[in-house]
Structure formats: structure tokens, C-alpha cells
Amino acid sequence: MSADQVIDFERGLEAGLDPQPDDQRDVSGEAVTSLNSWWHYRRCSTCGHTFRRGDRVLIRQEPGVARVVGHLDPVLDCAADQASEITASAAELAAFAEGLLAAWPPSEDLPITSLDAGDSRLAKPVGHFERSKCMFCAHTFRRGELVIVCPCQPSGPFCDAAVHRDPARGLVCWESWRPANRMSVCPIFLTRLDG
Numbered sequence: 485m486s487a488d489q490v491i492d493f494e495r496g497l498e499a500g501l502d503p504q505p506d507d508q509r510d511v512s513g514e515a516v517t518s519l520n521s522w523w524h525y526r527r528c529s530t531c532g533h534t535f536r537r538g539d540r541v542l543i544r545q546e547p548g549v550a551r552v553v554g555h556l557d558p559v560l561d562c563a564a565d566q567a568s569e570i571t572a573s574a575a576e577l578a579a580f581a582e583g584l585l586a587a588w589p590p591s592e593d594l595p596i597t598s599l600d601a602g603d604s605r606l607a608k609p610v611g612h613f614e615r616s617k618c619m620f621c622a623h624t625f626r627r628g629e630l631v632i633v634c635p636c637q638p639s640g641p642f643c644d645a646a647v648h649r650d651p652a653r654g655l656v657c658w659e660s661w662r663p664a665n666r667m668s669v670c671p672i673f674l675t676r677l678d679g
Contacts, residue, residue, distance in 0.1 A: 487547075490550075494551075495550050498550070498551075514540060514542055516538065517536060517537055517538060517539040517540075521535070523543075524537065525623075528562055529552065529554075531562045532608060533615060533624040534622070534624050535553065535555070539555060539556075541554060541556055542554050559628065560626065584652045585651070585652070590632065590658070590665065594635065595632075596631070596632060597630070599626070599630075604616075606626070616644070618631070618655075619671055620648065621655070621657045623648075630649055630655075631649060632646065632658050634646065636675055636677055643670055645670070645672045
């Protein structure tokens with residue numbers, strides 16, 4: 485296959501996955517990911533994270549490739565050098581998240597974990613493996629997000645399954661997955677959690 489045929493195939497694949505009017509198909513430069521974006525849920529070739537609704541991205545044409553999409557979120561270290569300024573301060577976002585969590589607390593027996601640097605769920609995978617992802621939405625985990633980790637093996641991180649529970653970021657996966665706010669069986673090992 486020639487390079488032109490590969491490009492034509494990629495564009496056809498994009499059009500088939502996300503039919504758009506022709507004037508919207510050839511977007512380049514900065515864009516915001518929507519549910520109708522052809523790159524939504526695909527993985528970034530630089531960082532390996534999935535593209536989520538609301539992600540700011542940079543779309544560019546590269547020789548021999550149809551189009552390449554990269555994140556503009558400085559937290560993901562993809563295209564951080566091309567990202568424009570972040571408008572909201574970290575302190576304002578933290579205060580908002582704290583207030584929201586105080587008003588909407590999770591179940592007492594399921595602690596919330598903040599994914600900070602060094603957490604195994606944030607590590608870039610070796611080889612062709614994928615990054616760790618939420619059991620409900622299948623998006624990859626990002627630094628600073630709040631999750632509920634499966635409590636099936638508190639003495640060792642063998643299960644390591646987690647679900648987003650970060651309403652300040654719009655990630656209400658836990659409430660969508662377990663509306664009763666309980667977990668009685670481990671989703672990985674299928675062991676009962678009540679003894």
C-alpha cells in the first residue's frame with residue numbers, strides 16, 4: 485500500500501466512525517473533544533491516555549499519516565509545550581472539589597483514593613499493554629483523580645480494580661455503576677467482600 489492509500493483509508497475509517505458534514509471533517513489546530521469527535525475514546529499515541537469529552541487537543545497533519553491528535557492538558561505531558569494558559573487556579577478547583585465531596589459523600593466503608601504521583605494505576609505500561617482504566621467508563625486514570633479501589637484484598641494490591649468517584653471532574657462512574665453505593669463481590673476475582 486502506498487502512503488496516499490494509507491491516508492485515504494484512515495480518512496475513510498474516521499468518516500465511517502463519525503460521519504460529519506464535510507466542512508467539519510478537516511478540522512486542524514486546537515479543538516475540544518466532543519461525543520461526535522472521531523478521536524473520542526481512542527488512545528493518544530504519545531501518552532496512551534484515552535481522549536475524553538472536554539479534552540483540549542491539537543490536531544495536526546504529519547507526512548505519511550492522515551492526522552495526529554495529541555492532548556493539550558499539561559498534566560498529561562503530551563503537548564504541554566503547545567498548551568495555552570489554564571484559566572482556573574488549582575486552589576479554586578481544589579476548594580470546589582472539597583465542597584462537592586463534603587455535600588455528596590461516598591459510603592463510609594469504601595474509602596476514596598486520590599491518584600497521586602507514584603500510584604501504580606498511573607504508571608505508563610511496558611510494551612504494548614494499555615494503561616489502567618476505570619471499570620465502568622473504560623477511560624484511563626489521570627493524576628489527581630479520585631477513585632474507589634476494590635476492597636477485596638486490603639493486605640495486598642493484587643486486584644487493583646478501581647472506579648472513578650470524582651464528581652468535581654464529572655466522573656460519577658461509581659454512582660452509575662453501583663447506585664446503592666455498595667460492593668459485595670470483587671469484579672475481578674468474584675470473591676465475596678462480606679466475609
